[in-house]
Amino acid sequence: MNEIQDFIINYITENASHNAEGLNEDTNFIETGLLDSYAILNLFITLESVYNIKFTPQDFARPELHIIGQLSLHIKTKMSP
Amino acid sequence: MAYLYETFKTQALHFAVKTALISQGVSYSYAHILEQADLWADFISSRYSKRPRIALLFDDPFFNITLSLAIAKLDGACIPTNKQMLPAQMENGWQSCDVNIVIYEPIFSSKISACAPNKYIYISTEELNSKHTPLPQSTSSWSHETDYLITLSSGSTGTPKPIVVSQEVKVKRAQQTWDLYNLSDNDVVLCASPYFHSMGQRLIFVPLLLGATVVYLSEFTPNEWINLVEKHKVSFIICVSSHLYALKDALFRNTHKLSSLKTIVTSSAPIDAEFKKHLFEKAGCNFHEIYGATEVAVASKLAPEHATAKFSTVGLPCKDVSIKILNDDLNEIPIGEIGEIAVKSPLAFEGYYKQDALTQSSHASQYFLTGDLGSIDQEGFLSYVSRKKDVIISGGINIYPLDIEKILLSHPAIKEVAVIGVKDTLLGEVVIAICIPQDNNNVEQELRKLANANLATFQQPLKYFFTDRLPLTPSGKISKIELRKIYNPLNKDWTLPLRIFKYGE
Structure with missing residues (x-):
């Protein structure tokens, strides 16, 4: 799980439009406005590609997945057979 | 000189207590903006002897506006910067415009730290606010130089194209928009575009040079857009097409909340003909589509009276604008045939900064080559077909x-x-x-x-x-x-x- 979380944090840090310090599992990366529209799209498509998973429209509608820790947990669940 | 600053000052003195800007729920009066712009101008001119060529890196429109006005007062050059660019890309753009000072908000300090430390004078807004006291005025004069607002057309790692507009042309461009839509100081304008984009600059200067009010939306969402229109009784909007597509259903569902809107204009990319037709029929206010480029401002306009018959076009050339369709040999081609759209306008840019060869190759006679393909019909209506350049x-x-x-x-x-x-x-x-x-x-x-x-x-x-x-x-x-x-x-x-x-x- 930490590896996924680290991946998300690194992605946000690399693509943030402004200072991205102190990101952790509780950070809501949509509310903080760190990522622009393109970076948000790319994040999800990158996660699908890296972890070989597929997000559904229902996933996107879950506000808890805006939080780094929750999102990484969700990815881990999707990866489980 | 300082033409744009003086135009604003006239309005600011006349409408001193009126709200000029509303951003993040805070209202700023004309007097406040003028006072702050004057303070920044004093600060800059008393500390730096060179003609200021200042890159702005801000989210907050108050800083973009007041510093742009201060730079106008000093006859300097103002280079709004796209915050999404990487530090190397920012520097590439600044270098192409001979930037000597970078002023930024502290939230961008990590990007600034990654830039070359000694190439530019970096000033954060914290520093700017803490050093208000002006020093003795510099006596330098740069009034022979006319480049004011420089828009970087590409966030590329290649050669940026710095599009230069003088203060005088910027004011004339605002005048064109006032005339096209009969705007007055009673209007309230919504700006949902970033300031590094020519659309954002336009939606700031059009209201502020007229004595009207600008409402700034920093993070576009359809709900927030509708809330702001309703709350502040916004009357005029220019929308990029992506916002219009995002608004689509919300726009038609909420017409009761949008009764203050007199005019919606769409620009910056073509929208499909069916959607356009629907908007003309259902928007509940005047809907216009315009065609243009940062280099030549608005070139043509499709007005509501022509919407039914000509909805697939981008309208007729604006006043004093001439449009031709050229073939690859830069000769004009017959009506109805597709070629490159070339525009001659009194509101044209000065050129690409220090790129004379590029400026020259972008023109045929006095016509700017837009890099767009289109055609003109028997009645003079322009149709956009696609980009000619790989963009x-x-x-x-x-x-x-x-x-x-x-x-x-x-x-x-x-x-x-x-x-x-x-x-x-x-x-x-x-x-x-x-x-x-x-x-x-x-x-x-x-x-x-x-x-x-x-x-x-x-x-x-x-x-x-x-x-x-x-x-x-x-x-x-x-x-x-x-x-x-x-x-x-x-x-x-x-x-x-x-x-x-x-x-x-």
Whole structure:
């Protein structure tokens, strides 16, 4: 799980439009406005590609997945057979 | 000189207590903005002896506005910077405009730290606020130089194109918009575009040089857009087409909340004819489409009275603007035939900063070559067909595939690559890369890392495809037309996450 979380944090840090310090599992990366529209799209498509998973429209509608820790947990669940 | 500053000052003295700007729930009066602009101007002129050529890196429109006015007062040059660019890209742009000072908000300090430390004078707004006391005035005069607002047309790692507009032309461009839509100081204008974009600059100066009010929306969502229109009784809006697509249903559902709106204008990228027709019929206010370029301002306008018969066009040339359609030899071609749209306007830019050859090659006689293909019908209505140049327009931003291809090709496992824009209902186009790898290894992750490190977010391909051959034109070049035909149908709502996350669909 930490590896996924680290991946998300690194992605946000690399693509943030402004200072991205102190990101952790509780950070809501949509509310903080760190990522622009393109970076948000790319994040999800990158996660699908890296972890070989597929997000559904229902996933996107879950506000808890805006939080780094929750999102990484969700990815881990999707990866489980 | 200081033409734009003086125009603003006249309005600010007349409308001193009136609200000039509303941003994040805070209202700023004309007097407050003028006072702050004067303070910044004193600060800059008393400390720096060179003509100020200042890059602005802000989210907050109050700083963009007051510093732009201060720079206008000093007859300096103002270079708004796209916060999404990487530090190297920012520096590349600043260098192309001979920037000597960078003023930024502290939230961008990590980007500033990654820039060359001694090349520019960096001033944070904290520093600016703490050193209010002006020193003795400098006696320097730079009034022979006219470049004022410089828009960087590409966030590329290649050569940026700094589009120079003088203060006088900027005011005349505002005047053109006032005249086109009969705007007055009673109007309330919504600006939902960033200041580095020519649209954002226009939506700031059009109201502020007129004595009207600008409401600034920093983070666009359909709900917030509608809330602000309703709350502040917004009367005039110019929308980029991606915002219009995002608003689509909300716009028609909420017409009762939008009764203050007199005019909606769409610009920056073509919208499909059916949607346009629907908007003309259902928007509940005047709906106009305009065609233009940062280099020449608004060139043509499709007004509501022509909407029914001519909805597939972008209207008639504006007053004093002349439009021709040229062939590859730069000769005018007959009515109805498709060629490059060339525009002659009294509101044209000064040129690309210190790029005389490029400025010259962008003109045929006095006509600016837009790089767009189109035609003119018997009655003089202009139709836009497509880009002639290899440019992707995504969310109103021009993206140059060559800049992206150069980066991806630097990966040793990539033999050939073509970057194209595929149609998207939300952003107009989205960027994809079609690659021929050296062998069959999947290098998508490595390409994504490379793109993350070297390209701004709006340049990074959303999807990567791998193939063993790319379609070619008869002359042996990669056929991007063929690629678009192949890859357009594959976009099965790739921007859905964005619509759900940001727009609450």
